[in-house]
Amino acid sequence: MATxxxxxxxxxxxxxxxxxxxxxxxxxxxxxxxxTIGCTAxxxxxxxxxxxxxxxxxxxNHSDFCFSENYCKSKIKDIDPSTFTxxxxxxxxxxxxxxxxxxxxxxxxHKTKNKKQSKQELNKISTTFYYLKxxxxxxxxxxxxxxxxxxxxxxxxxxxxxxxxxxKMLEAxxxxxxxxxxxxxxxxxNIKFRYHLKFNSLNDLNxxxxxxxxxxNNKLLSFSKNKTFIVVxxxxxxFTCEIFNKKQIFFPKK
Numbered sequence: 001m002a003t004x005x006x007x008x009x010x011x012x013x014x015x016x017x018x019x020x021x022x023x024x025x026x027x028x029x030x031x032x033x034x035x036t037i038g039c040t041a042x043x044x045x046x047x048x049x050x051x052x053x054x055x056x057x058x059x060x061n062h063s064d065f066c067f068s069e070n071y072c073k074s075k076i077k078d079i080d081p082s083t084f085t086x087x088x089x090x091x092x093x094x095x096x097x098x099x100x101x102x103x104x105x106x107x108x109x110h111k112t113k114n115k116k117q118s119k120q121e122l123n124k125i126s127t128t129f130y131y132l133k134x135x136x137x138x139x140x141x142x143x144x145x146x147x148x149x150x151x152x153x154x155x156x157x158x159x160x161x162x163x164x165x166x167x168k169m170l171e172a173x174x175x176x177x178x179x180x181x182x183x184x185x186x187x188x189x190n191i192k193f194r195y196h197l198k199f200n201s202l203n204d205l206n207x208x209x210x211x212x213x214x215x216x217n218n219k220l221l222s223f224s225k226n227k228t229f230i231v232v233x234x235x236x237x238x239f240t241c242e243i244f245n246k247k248q249i250f251f252p253k254k
Contacts, residue, residue: 172229
């Protein structure tokens, strides 16, 4: 049985993240929702005074586009976020040598080496994305950074309702392209904004476009279920992000 550690409930139309461990008896009859805004899954609170810690479980299925907490948890193991900074992840990603990036381990005892290697650092877009999606938007990645400070997804659409600045990871749907500009839509469940990805390399742009389904006239088609959206990581300036390396764009798979 799939269980969930957090859900959302609406207060005056605004989604509020709620952790099961912080719920009370007053919440037993509350209607909770999947944290992915637009997902139709309804959750209910369980085991408030049972043998197990409180948790949520779904009463209806998730929507096709939803990456649920449990799915994302299955994609990551033993994460050590202590060294994470948004700028560090960005620098690793845009580097021409990011393919060759390897975590360095101090040359101490064999036991220490194995212990350090058993932990994953947040130095890849894919790992970081699944880690962020598996947590509440108010979860502290480090003492200085919370999930909502870096992830621009359906859960944080009430926060990023106008523009995006700085190092951010954006969920979006590819809409169209012209020249070296790829235009994407956000949020994925109800597109209201268009953001522009400016590619420094046409080879990188073509690499991304080749992953997208097209019709006989080479026009972009809507993504199939296993490629619902893309994830873009960059240094945003209003509605624009410059793409220095194709690794800034990630295609999540379900």
